[in-house]
Amino acid sequence: MLTIPCPWCGERDVHEFRSGGEAHLKRESRTDNLSDAEWADFLFLRANPKGEHAERWYHVHGCRRWFNAVRNTHTDTILAVYKPGEAKSEVSQ
Amino acid sequence: MRRYSILALARNALGYHEGWERAWRAPEPKPEYDAIIVGGGGHGLATAYYLAKEHGITNVAVLEKGWLGGGNTGRNTTIVRSNYLWDESAALYEHSLKIWEGLSQELNYNVMFSQRGVMNLAHNLHDLRELKRRAHANRLNGIDCDFLSREQVGEYCPLINLSPDIRHPVLGATLQRRGGVARHDAVAWGFARAADARGVDIIQNCEVTGILREGGRVTGVETSRGTIRAKKIGLVTAGHSSVLAGMAGIRLPVESHPLQALVSEPVKPILDTVVMSNTVHAYVSQSDKGEMVIGAGIDPYVSYSQRGGFNVVQDTLHAIVEMFPMFSRLRMLRQWGGIVDTCPDASPILSKTPIEGLYINCGWGTGGFKATPGSGHVFAHTIARDEPHPLNAPFSLERFTTGRLVDEHGAAAVAH
Ligand SMILES: Cc1cc2nc3c(=O)[nH]c(=O)nc-3n(C[C@H](O)[C@H](O)[C@H](O)COP(=O)(O)OP(=O)(O)OC[C@H]3O[C@@H](n4cnc5c(N)ncnc54)[C@H](O)[C@@H]3O)c2cc1C
Ligand SMILES: [Zn+2]
Numbered sequence: 001m002l003t004i005p006c007p008w009c010g011e012r013d014v015h016e017f018r019s020g021g022e023a024h025l026k027r028e029s030r031t032d033n034l035s036d037a038e039w040a041d042f043l044f045l046r047a048n049p050k051g052e053h054a055e056r057w058y059h060v061h062g063c064r065r066w067f068n069a070v071r072n073t074h075t076d077t078i079l080a081v082y083k084p085g086e087a088k089s090e091v092s093q
Numbered sequence: 094m095r096r097y098s099i100l101a102l103a104r105n106a107l108g109y110h111e112g113w114e115r116a117w118r119a120p121e122p123k124p125e126y127d128a129i130i131v132g133g134g135g136h137g138l139a140t141a142y143y144l145a146k147e148h149g150i151t152n153v154a155v156l157e158k159g160w161l162g163g164g165n166t167g168r169n170t171t172i173v174r175s176n177y178l179w180d181e182s183a184a185l186y187e188h189s190l191k192i193w194e195g196l197s198q199e200l201n202y203n204v205m206f207s208q209r210g211v212m213n214l215a216h217n218l219h220d221l222r223e224l225k226r227r228a229h230a231n232r233l234n235g236i237d238c239d240f241l242s243r244e245q246v247g248e249y250c251p252l253i254n255l256s257p258d259i260r261h262p263v264l265g266a267t268l269q270r271r272g273g274v275a276r277h278d279a280v281a282w283g284f285a286r287a288a289d290a291r292g293v294d295i296i297q298n299c300e301v302t303g304i305l306r307e308g309g310r311v312t313g314v315e316t317s318r319g320t321i322r323a324k325k326i327g328l329v330t331a332g333h334s335s336v337l338a339g340m341a342g343i344r345l346p347v348e349s350h351p352l353q354a355l356v357s358e359p360v361k362p363i364l365d366t367v368v369m370s371n372t373v374h375a376y377v378s379q380s381d382k383g384e385m386v387i388g389a390g391i392d393p394y395v396s397y398s399q400r401g402g403f404n405v406v407q408d409t410l411h412a413i414v415e416m417f418p419m420f421s422r423l424r425m426l427r428q429w430g431g432i433v434d435t436c437p438d439a440s441p442i443l444s445k446t447p448i449e450g451l452y453i454n455c456g457w458g459t460g461g462f463k464a465t466p467g468s469g470h471v472f473a474h475t476i477a478r479d480e481p482h483p484l485n486a487p488f489s490l491e492r493f494t495t496g497r498l499v500d501e502h503g504a505a506a507v508a509h
Binding site: 001002013014015018019021022036037040041043044045046047048049050053055071073074075076 | 333335336344345346347349393395396397398402403404437493494495496
């Protein structure tokens, strides 16, 4: 993975981006309603798959906008990129 | 096992070195064992060795999907030290360092442990405070640690660039003189040979593909070489820990990242210690062959590619060349990556799991080589007694729910 296609700017060197980790994590707005185990799940437990991974990226040295990508973590091939708010792309089943 | 000695060397020299026996057998897997260790890296092999030696459990198999030490054990930059901040970690890493000091004798295998000192550099006021705090904490825990001024750094390691007007000037350092490096493959091979001599079956090219359970407890594993049963199973698969735990339906607080290293062409001895810098993210030592062994920071995204990005190598070399301007003319020979299992608190997990008979040893991230013997020692205890050794009790899976984290991001040397 030498380049990443930013959905706003197009293909750019990987050096311009910052990884934001697993995408689509949902933070409960009333965290005081969560049990310790549920809170630990949100804070610490991650999918960490060997295969398709939905993740966030930040184009820090470019448009400075966030977006999502689906990448195969075994081959580091990016399968899709999509903007925040858009549904996880069709590519990932 | 025929012991290695000067006499054995002489005897075999007379026979043109054709009489050496294999270092370990290559047995076919049995249908059932008392315990199975998944992962033939240093930690898995050490666990098997101590199960046999300390607990009399010799009907054990180590299952390795590739070759022994082909994971992070054979890919790491081999720095060994115990200068961690918190009491819990200091005790665990120091336990390991003490075993290192007698390990070649114990295993009858030269692991080439060389206590040449490990220096951690400070580049700004925050670093200075942080390192001094850690030096004091180390001493309170009976761990050797000196604090060096900028001038003393220059005396101890004259190669370092002490110029005050570089981007990250060197302001001081801690020095653990008992720290150093070891020969990574020898650690895997030494533990394998010693475990094999006590009856442990070491089975390479055997990938675990499933974990069998009945009523909340483990009963065995599916492998590329058939089903193998056991009532106790230890998972010691570093970068692949989430994959293995996932086979048993367990989610881990671990993420897998590439960590890269590279070596230069060999040159005459010029660097006789280990130099590490947290701030600029680079560490370097010189191997006995003369190569500069250089470690980078992790690639920041989750990956199992064992490769990593070129930009990370570039950043590391920028830092190395600023610290050691004369290295700018060295050519690099090889570069590689390993997949490290990072934990949110930069401390390992050595723990029972919610499944009876299933134990996990992971989360060592960028710094588990130094802990290989101690980790195997306490993990064997955990498996044999079905309860943690006092030294690994704080490193349970539950700490992420109770909040009793052991935050070692400062001492971990590679940020993540
Ligand atoms: C570039 C680099 C530099 C490092 N530098 C240092 C350092 O200077 N000092 C330090 O202390 N630490 C360092 N580390 C970290 C250290 O290497 C690791 O923490 C340590 O070696 C882990 O040992 P292990 O035995 O747990 O894992 P590994 O040696 O990775 O062994 C795990 C084994 O499990 C096997 N496996 C995986 N899946 C399966 C399966 N399904 N079935 C069967 N087997 C399986 C793998 O093939 C592998 O051999 C570094 C790591 C890297 C990558
Ligand atoms: Zn952009």
